[in-house]
Amino acid sequence: MxxxxxxxxxxxxxxxxxxxxxxxxxxxxxxxxxxxxxxxxxxxxxxxxxxxxxxxxxxxxxxxxxxxxxxxxxxxxxxxxxxxxxxxxxxxxxxxxPTAGANARGVAELTTGLMIGLLRSIPFSSGALKAERWERREGMELEGKCLGIIGCGEVGRLVAGMAGALGMRVLGYDLYPNMAFCLDSFEWADTEQIFRQADIITLHVPGGEKPLIDREALKAMKEGVYIINTARASVVDEEA
Missing domain, CATH: 3.40.50.720 (NAD(P)-binding Rossmann-like Domain)
Structure with missing residues (x-):
């Protein structure tokens, strides 16, 4: 057999x-x-x-x-x-x-959960409670925030839909954009625009020889931006 x-x-x-x-x-x-x-x-x-x-x-x-x-x-x-x-x-x-898209919804839901967790300080609050401390941090709402999605394949498009449902403005970049993709809350943009305007940036791209998010990219971003990488570790220069 x-x-x-x-x-x-x-x-x-x-x-x-x-x-x-x-x-x-x-x-x-x-x-x-x-x-x-x-x-x-x-x-x-x-x-x-x-x-x-x-x-x-x-x-x-x-x-x-x-x-x-x-x-x-x-x-x-x-x-x-x-x-x-x-x-x-x-x-x-x-x-x-490969089995592209097989886990796309799971990754998109994880990304959305991480956005909520970061803006509502859930990891911090959970850690404080486990340490028997009652500490409060002011949270922020996703509604009205600008989300930049780098990599608008199956995962990125699902994240865009979830973010739009939460009232976010969504900017998306892809090396090979699917121009048929259309949402009221979504617009195509280049990485420079995303770096300038996004409050949160999510990454859904394959790894490469050079990190996409390096020192120069970080300098171009808004102060206080959140970066969520559910792709490959090599996409971000962690030392930068």
Missing amino acids: EKILVTPRSLTKKRHPAFSLFEDAGLSVVTCTPGVMPGEDELLSLLPGCIGYLAGVEKITARLLEAAPGLQVISRNGAGMENVDIEAAKRLGIKVF
Whole structure:
């Protein structure tokens, strides 16, 4: 029976119902240690003999791919593929696919929750109460605030809709903007306009060689701006 390796922690911690789809297709599901991100040694013991690999965020190296001559396809459980040695996969004839948008609503809701948490000082208040202190900070409302969204793919567009429903003005930037996207509260803008006007900036872009938010970008922003990064850590120069 042909085998599929499944490693995302969210799928292995508790057997996911979707495993039955593989089994109904005559495939055997192989998993790593449940709920734990596998290392290369464990992967080297599991991947050889598999034709498919439903992968999490673990590093997928050339050495690992070369050890699995029967592997035909890798499906990344998420949008990013920077953990996969794409050049090695191409050389070995292994197809690699992301699942863009699969968790878009969850990320958008998290982003919206973080906005509310920051403006209402929820983390501060929670920490103070746990330390048995009653301290109050003046909060702010989202209504009327300007949100700048950098990266208006599926996640960014969902965030724009949620922010608009909360009464925010939304500026959006994307390298390849979908001009058909239209909301009353939304307008397309460049990053310079977003930096000048946004009270909150959310990031929904892939990582690159250089951080998008560096010292110069921070200098161009409004004083007191909140930055929410639910993309990749490399997008922000944390030292700046």
